[in-house]
Amino acid sequence: MSSISQRANDLPAGPRLVVGLGISGRAIARFLRARGEAFVMADTRSAPPGLEAFRADFPEVSLHLGALEKLDLDAFSEIAVSPGVDTVGAGLAPYRHKLVGEIGLFRRYCQAPLVAITGSNAKSTVTTLVGEMAREAGLDVAVGGNLGEAALDLLLDRPEAAWFVLELSSFQLESLDTLDATCAAFLNLSEDHLDRHGDMAGYRAAKARIFRGAERAVVNAEDSATWPDDPQLPCVRFTRAAPAGTNEWGVAMPAGADTPWLCRGAEGLMPVSELAMAGRHNQANALAAAAIGEAMGLPWAGMRQVLRRFAGLPHRGEVVLERHGVRWINDSKGTNVGATLAAIAGVGEGLAGRLVWLGGGVGKGADFTPLAPPLARHAREAVVFGQDAERLAAALAGHLPVTRVETLAEAMRRAAAIAEPGDCVLLSPACASLDQFPNYLARGAAFREILAQGQEATC
Numbered sequence: 001m002s003s004i005s006q007r008a009n010d011l012p013a014g015p016r017l018v019v020g021l022g023i024s025g026r027a028i029a030r031f032l033r034a035r036g037e038a039f040v041m042a043d044t045r046s047a048p049p050g051l052e053a054f055r056a057d058f059p060e061v062s063l064h065l066g067a068l069e070k071l072d073l074d075a076f077s078e079i080a081v082s083p084g085v086d087t088v089g090a091g092l093a094p095y096r097h098k099l100v101g102e103i104g105l106f107r108r109y110c111q112a113p114l115v116a117i118t119g120s121n122a123k124s125t126v127t128t129l130v131g132e133m134a135r136e137a138g139l140d141v142a143v144g145g146n147l148g149e150a151a152l153d154l155l156l157d158r159p160e161a162a163w164f165v166l167e168l169s170s171f172q173l174e175s176l177d178t179l180d181a182t183c184a185a186f187l188n189l190s191e192d193h194l195d196r197h198g199d200m201a202g203y204r205a206a207k208a209r210i211f212r213g214a215e216r217a218v219v220n221a222e223d224s225a226t227w228p229d230d231p232q233l234p235c236v237r238f239t240r241a242a243p244a245g246t247n248e249w250g251v252a253m254p255a256g257a258d259t260p261w262l263c264r265g266a267e268g269l270m271p272v273s274e275l276a277m278a279g280r281h282n283q284a285n286a287l288a289a290a291a292i293g294e295a296m297g298l299p300w301a302g303m304r305q306v307l308r309r310f311a312g313l314p315h316r317g318e319v320v321l322e323r324h325g326v327r328w329i330n331d332s333k334g335t336n337v338g339a340t341l342a343a344i345a346g347v348g349e350g351l352a353g354r355l356v357w358l359g360g361g362v363g364k365g366a367d368f369t370p371l372a373p374p375l376a377r378h379a380r381e382a383v384v385f386g387q388d389a390e391r392l393a394a395a396l397a398g399h400l401p402v403t404r405v406e407t408l409a410e411a412m413r414r415a416a417a418i419a420e421p422g423d424c425v426l427l428s429p430a431c432a433s434l435d436q437f438p439n440y441l442a443r444g445a446a447f448r449e450i451l452a453q454g455q456e457a458t459c
Contacts, residue, residue, distance in 0.1 A: 015039060015075070019068065019090065020082025021048040024102040024172070027150035028080050029058060031105065034156055040076070042068060044090050068092065080105060083171035086196060101175035103168060106151040115165040115292060116179055118210045119187030119226070121339040122285050123147075125277075125313055126187060127167040129289035132310060134163055136302035141165055146172060163296070170197065174206035180213035183295045186226035187288055190338020195365045218291045220284075221248055236295060238287040240280055249287040262287060262307075264294075270304050276311040279346030315444035317343060320451050325421025328451055332444030334428035337366050341374060343428040348378030353422030355379040356415040358408070360386035361431030361443075368395035371430060376400045381418055383411040387435035407436065408446055412456040 016039040018028050025043075032039050041054070042064040055063065064071055068091050073079065079098045081087060092099060100108075107114070117127045124147045131143035142158040145151050145166030154164060170193055173179075189204055197203040204225050211217055211228040220226045221237035221244065228235065236247055243250035246265035254261050254268030261268040262275075262283070275286055286307050293303045312318065315332040322328070329347060334340040340359065348355050355378045359371070368391060375382055376399040383403045384392040393402045405411050408427075415425040433443040450456050 016078045016080055017042060017071070017073070017076040018080045018082075019043070019092070020085045021045075021050050021054055022082045022084040023150050024084070024152075025080075025082035026050065026054065027152040028082070028102055028105060029054075029061070031152040031156060032080075033058070033061075039080075040064065040071075042071065044068060044085070073098075081175060083169060083175075087175070099175055101172060102150065102152055103145075103166070103172050103179070104176055106155055106166075107176075107179055110155055110164060112161055113163045113182040113296070114180070115163060115183050115185070115296060116168055116181040116210050116214075117166070117185045117187065117292070118168045118170070118173060118207050119185075120190040120192050120336055121334075121342060122187050122281065122288075123167045124333070125282070125285045125316060126185065126289050126292070127165055128313060129285065129306060129310060130292050130296075131165045132306045133289060133293045133298050133303045134165065134296070136306050137298050139163060168210060170203055170206040173209045176209045176212060178213040179210060181210065182215050183218060183292055184210045184214035184216075185218040185288060185292050186210060186220070186228075187284075188220050188223050188338065189225040190336060190341070191366050192336035192338065193364055216295050218288060218295060220288075221250075236291045238284060238291050240284050240287075249291045251283055251287075262290070264290075269300060270307065274304075274308050276307065276309055277317075279317060279342075280349070281342040281346045282312065282317070315440060317346065318444070320448055323451075325423075326416075326419040327424040328447075328456075329424060329426050329428075330444045330447045331426060331428035332433070332440045332447060334430060335361075335432050335440055336364070337368060337370055337430050340428040340430035341370060343426060344371075344374045344378060347424055347426055348374065351378065351422070351424055353380075353420055353424065356419050356423060356425045357382045358385070358411045358415060358425065358427045359392055359429045359431065360384045360389045360411075361429050361433050362386070362435050363388035363391060363431045366430070368392050368430065372396050372399040380420075380423060383414045385411045386429075386431065388431055392430075408443065409450055409455065412447070412450055416456040 018039050019042050021043045040062045046065050117123050134141040139162045141163045142154045142161035143165045144154045146169045147167040216234045218236050221239035238249040242252035243265050249264050251260050252263045260272045262270050318330040320328045320330050331343045334343050357379050381401040382396050385405045389404050393404050396402050427447050433440050437443040
């Protein structure tokens with residue numbers, strides 16, 4: 001049976017409404033059109049990005065802009081919602097029974113094995129690793145979701161893929177009734193997106209939907225919030241500590257070894273020193289990917305080869321250059337406090353000098369106070385910029401020197417002025433970028449470009 005064939009449940013009759021002109025909304029539109037299904041497109045904004053391109057690509061589709069209350073929502077049999085749309089704020093809460101997201105549509109049609117990966121941090125790295133491990137084993141695997149290609153675009157382009165490996169955000173998961181993943185992984189949970197989910201319980205509940213209908217799970221032994229609510233779901237755990245049993249992956253000194261190894265139970269699998277990715281947080285990422293790979297039946301020899309060569313993704317702990325004895329690291333993907341805490345620990349431990357930390361942007365309602373103790377321990381100074389610079393400065397005051405500036409470029413000039421040989425300038429902002437950049441990629445690219453042109457040294 002083709003991977004794009006419909007699953008057992010019947011499709012709703014009548015026209016659909018697709019809400020949101022974002023990446024997923026456009027993917028839904030392309031998928032429905034490819035299947036010859038009629039729909040109406042809507043966006044709550046009056047002039048959303050990509051509007052003219054959509055009109056050019058879909059001239060036959062009716063398009064509504066602005067408040068959804070002006071539409072007769074009862075007339076639609078199903079409402080497909082882009083994950084960027086806050087359904088409560090958009091007035092869709094009374095229509096919960098009609099809502100479906102991109103991932104719900106994807107799972108309706110995709111019958112191939114699915115690896116689904118979520119977490120507050122590191123999910124892109126682990127998703128990419130699992131995809132590389134599957135390819136190393138000779139599998140035709142499609143990798144995407146919240147990373148790279150949208151899930152429905154993957155299904156259109158690669159309907160016969162042997163596996164689909166999807167990174168999934170809380171926004172993508174919150175509308176799911178079931179996912180039916182072959183293996184579902186929940187890597188970690190730290191404060192993020194509270195402006196959308198209300199509190200940590202709501203955020204965690206959205207993430208935990210990844211386990212609905214799953215055959216097996218991979219979770220973080222150090223973070224019980226990642227464990228499924230169903231105690232009957234078979235689970236494998238990973239930890240940066242020594243494994244507690246045969247069903248756990250961790251870091252230990254197996255018999256006869258004089259350096260730490262990645263281990264499964266008491267079995268040593270490879271020395272930590274052979275990992276191409278640096279930092280203790282990346283040891284956890286390697287273990288999570290290996291646990292997922294084993295759960296999916298991949299051979300360890302191939303997984304080890306991938307871990308020996310995979311050095312990480314751009315904008316995630318990326319060493320851009322070392323100049324005048326100072327290393328500059330681009331961790332622009334550090335868009336929440338948990339990710340930045342991992343970066344500070346991963347870089348700060350063993351550093352000959354001190355960190356100069358660059359942070360700021362849109363804090364999404366996060367509590368910044370957990371950053372103070374590790375920065376006090378590892379950092380020479382915090383340089384904060386952007387929309388929530390004042391909140392960051394207030395959270396760090398009294399723990400270490402803090403300088404507030406307006407832009408990333410100004411922050412980098414300040415860092416260049418105070419950094420000493422042996423230090424590391426770390427851009428890991430603990431915030432989203434949308435106050436000054438289109439996304440974290442653009443922020444990281446600006447960091448690279450300023451360094452490439454030597455502009456951080458100009459006054």
